[in-house]
Structure formats: C-alpha cells, structure tokens
Amino acid sequence: TRDATTFNDVKTKLNNFPSSFALFQKRDALDLITDIASQARCAVWIKAGVMYIRYLAEEPAAVAEIVEDEVIEQSLTIECSSTDNLATKVVAQWKPNYYQTKDNQMIVRYNVRQYGEKQINKDYFIYNIEALVYKAATFWLIRNANTWKKLKLSTPLTRLDVETFDGVTIDFDY
Secondary structure (H helix, E strand, O other): OEOHHHHHHHHHHOOOOOOOOOOOOOOOHHHHHHHHHHHOOEEEEEEOOEEEEEEOOOOOOEEEEEEHHHOOOOOOEEEEOOOOOOOOEEEEEEOOOOOOOOOEEEEEEOOHHHHOOOEEEEEOOOOOOHHHHHHHHHHHHHHHOOOOEEEEOOOOHHHOOOOOOOEEEEEOOO
16 A cells, blocks of 8 residues: 555655656566656655655655754764765666657766766656756766765664654754
C-alpha cells in the first residue's frame, strides 16, 4: 500500500515537472519505482508494508530538535562521507520523443577542480523536456559531488517520533 498523505504532498510539488514516458522492457517493480522517484528528485521507502515518498529538492521543516542532554553518553560521532563514491560529471541521456532512436546527451559538471573528473551515466527516461533533465541531473550532481558531514548518535526512546528523511535541528554547544 502507499501512504496517501506523502504521495498527495509530493504530487502537488511535482506539478511543474511533468514526466511522460513509456516502458519498453519489463523491470522489477520496486526498482522501477525507486528509479522514477530518483529522477523526479524524490526518495521512496517502505515501512511496515506501507510505501512513503519525500520530495528532496526542498529543505525540510524541522519536526524535532535534539539537544545535548538527549544524546546517550559516548554515542556521538561525526564523520565525513567518503570521496571514493563522488561523481563530478554526469552524462545524462534522454529523448524528446520516441521517433528518435538515439538518445540525446547532456553533460553536467560540478566540483571537478576540487575532486577531479569522476563520471557517471544516467538515463533520465521519465523526461522529454531538456530543462527538466538538466534540473534533475544538476540536483543529483550537487549532492553527489560534495562530501557531507555525518552525525551519528543514539537517543532515548523519547525520539521515536523522528522518521526517515525528517528534518531535525541539532542544538549543541560545540
């Protein structure tokens, strides 16, 4: 089943980004849904048999604030994401229509000077409008061409209200 609330919320946010496509080969349903969501700058996940979706291209509102006193002692670590999996160049393939047999290609680069050129290829089959391919490819490239700080911590059960992809404010003195 799907969570109607999150799907309706995302639907309104994607009104200005129409996607029109056909599938020409059979794919695993969950992999296909995940791929479509990713191209639309969304994330999907399943919890207790219910599928949820979140639009990632906007800053989420904080649903919780975690203060220093709530962190279980010696559980806090701060790490940086690895540079091994960075992508600084995306070669995006897409088609404006199905009369065209060969894919159009769009190349987008970001942070090449800092990390070197690390290329990935991505088929944006859900879009037939160049500007939307550019928007989606740029969104993922900026996320994938940077290193990120990762804050890992444990809290008491009072923080069970925080869900996947929720915005959280961290309020520590250091």
